[in-house]
Amino acid sequence: MAKRFKLIDTAPKQETAILVSVVTPDITDQIAQDYLTELEFLVRTAGAQTVKVFTQKLPKPEHATFVGKGKLDEIREYAEAEEVDMIIFDDELTPSQLRNIERELKRKILDRSNLILDIFAKHAKTAQAKTQVELAQLQYLYPRLTRMWTHLERQRGGIGMRGPGETQIETDRRIILDKIALLKEKLKAIDKQNATQRKNRGELIRVALVGYTNVGKSTILNMLSKADVYIENKLFATLDTTVRKVVIDNLPFLLSDTVGFIRKLPHHLVESFKSTLDEVREADVLIHVVDISHPSFEDHIRAVNETLKDINALDKPTITVFNKIDAYKPAVEVDDNGEERTTTLEGFQKSWMAKNSSPAIFLSATNKTNIDEFRDTLYEIVSKMHNARYPYNNLLY
Ligand SMILES: Nc1nc2c(ncn2[C@@H]2O[C@H](COP(=O)(O)OP(=O)(O)OP(=O)(O)O)[C@@H](O)[C@H]2O)c(=O)[nH]1
Structure with missing residues (x-):
């Protein structure tokens, strides 16, 4: 009997993204549009595809959730209906905004800083660029640690890494601060080396x-x-x-x-x-x-x-x-x-x-x-x- 083969698509699926921005009175519509176009270019550079853009005019971003409650509901409905992978905000979210939005939308949430860091990480080639990106990533991560500790614990090998009397979060804070200090030292050494190189160039x-x-x-x-x-x-x-x-x-x-x-x-x-x-x-x-x-x-x-x-x-x-x-x-x-x-x-x-x-x-x-x-x-x-x-x-x- 002839065997029937089913073709399986093995190409990685491109992640889809919704972009969200707040337009404040201090910027013109043209600039607001320009920021969004730029964000879309960043998304493309990172390898994802923009499927929808939500903007809201506000005097300033909402303290708790960046956009208003109604807008957040609208975004959630769209993301669920279209099964969108992630929502990207066009400004750096505060740690609490990030937590609140994540709770509401139950999807991967990124902000402009995240996205730029991700692109920088992909493009860094020399020791200096890699160290600089890693340092910036850890500094970004540090205040947003609450939801990240499991990841870090797993990275460090889990059980047994904790210092005496420390909670997991404290352990991770310590790990991060140690790493930040280490990277700063490393950068200093690289800077010194580069300065010497520049001098030697005559x-x-x-x-x-x-x-x-x-x-x-x-x-x-x-x-x-x-x-x-x-x-x-x-x-x-x-x-x-x-x-x-x-x-x-x-x-x-x-x-x-x-x-x-x-x-x-x-x-x-x-x-x-x-x-x-x-x-x-x-x-x-x-x-x-x-x-x-x-x-x-x-x-x-x-x-x-x-x-x-x-x-x-x-x-x-x-x-x-x-x-x-x-x-x-x-x-x-x-x-x-x-x-x-x-x-x-x-x-x-x-x-x-x-x-x-x-x-x-x-x-x-x-x-x-x-x-x-x-x-x-x-x-x-x-x-x-x-x-x-x-x-x-x-x-x-
Ligand atoms: N139409 C046109 N495109 C150009 C010209 N010069 C460069 N480009 C294109 O602009 C894009 C960016 O060029 P790059 O030289 O990589 O720009 P860059 O400023 O070094 O970019 P970053 O490293 O990202 O800061 C490429 O697609 C180039 O082919 C030009 O004179 N005319």
């Missing part, structure tokens, strides 16, 4: 690429150094600082790529990634890359400048590179009289130049448009610095 002029995530920094680094840097249309493809020696017309300098910036970055993450930004802090010149095809690129510029200000790097000589001009879409705005105003690329360029004195280049790394102009500008700035540093030996390598 006195070449140092240029750092900075910018919002996914703007094309790695593509530009590649283009200039012909290095094979990992490029992907995902957020935070670059977590580790990459440094390349670049030579333009006999002029050598160092070029580094750093972690992309993002709004609403979890506080712990900013803290633990501060040392990654040493490369930026110690650079002589910054190349601030902007994705001009993004509808909120001006907001991104502000977010990056705020971080630069935080690390005292805002006053460094900077070239602003408006990348992706091939994909620029003229912005249409309605003015106070109800008239539509279209900002063309040329129009924006003119108004930017009128307001800013530092060099700005409009280019497309993909189509190689205006690359020579960019190289020339970079050469001019770096060579001036190089010559000032080595007045008697211009061609020092």
Whole structure:
């Protein structure tokens, strides 16, 4: 008798997610929409699929449950009917909000911080990035420990790990605090090692690429150094600082790529990634890359400048590179009289130049448009610095 085989689908099922955000009066609808689009991109980068978005306008997020009771019921009904795997909130939830929401919705609950940490964990490659992510994860976990202890106990081998007179939670708190202290020590040692490495690289002029995530920094680094840097249309493809020696017309300098910036970055993450930004802090010149095809690129510029200000790097000589001009879409705005105003690329360029004195280049790394102009500008700035540093030996390598 012929055997009948049943085909079994072995491909892992993509997890589905509902996104939830609160729109407060201090942000415009456009910004609220932009945050959601960004969250959806984060979800995709993490490997899940967004199936529904819930938003609620509130003066501020509800203290106990982030959104109101009615909205929570709506979310629960939808999640149950459609069997959605997880609900993701667009802000960092407090430990008690997380507990309350979990009790109500009985599903996996994540927040923006969680999601970013997860993506960072996947992308971390060097010891430094891995240590930084682990530290941030533990700092996130510590105040939310109540529901996590069983997991930790299991990880540590369960019974027998407890100190004298400690409850399980206390044991886990101790485990976490010990681990946090250990990771901080490890990071300090790595930082020291990196500082020595930076010193040993000699006195070449140092240029750092900075910018919002996914703007094309790695593509530009590649283009200039012909290095094979990992490029992907995902957020935070670059977590580790990459440094390349670049030579333009006999002029050598160092070029580094750093972690992309993002709004609403979890506080712990900013803290633990501060040392990654040493490369930026110690650079002589910054190349601030902007994705001009993004509808909120001006907001991104502000977010990056705020971080630069935080690390005292805002006053460094900077070239602003408006990348992706091939994909620029003229912005249409309605003015106070109800008239539509279209900002063309040329129009924006003119108004930017009128307001800013530092060099700005409009280019497309993909189509190689205006690359020579960019190289020339970079050469001019770096060579001036190089010559000032080595007045008697211009061609020092
Ligand atoms: N249309 C267009 N896309 C570009 C251009 N330059 C880069 N990209 C695309 O933008 C995406 C992100 O590029 P990356 O170079 O990885 O960006 P990044 O800023 O290093 O990203 P992070 O490491 O995530 O911060 C990729 O899909 C690139 O192919 C450009 O000039 N035009």
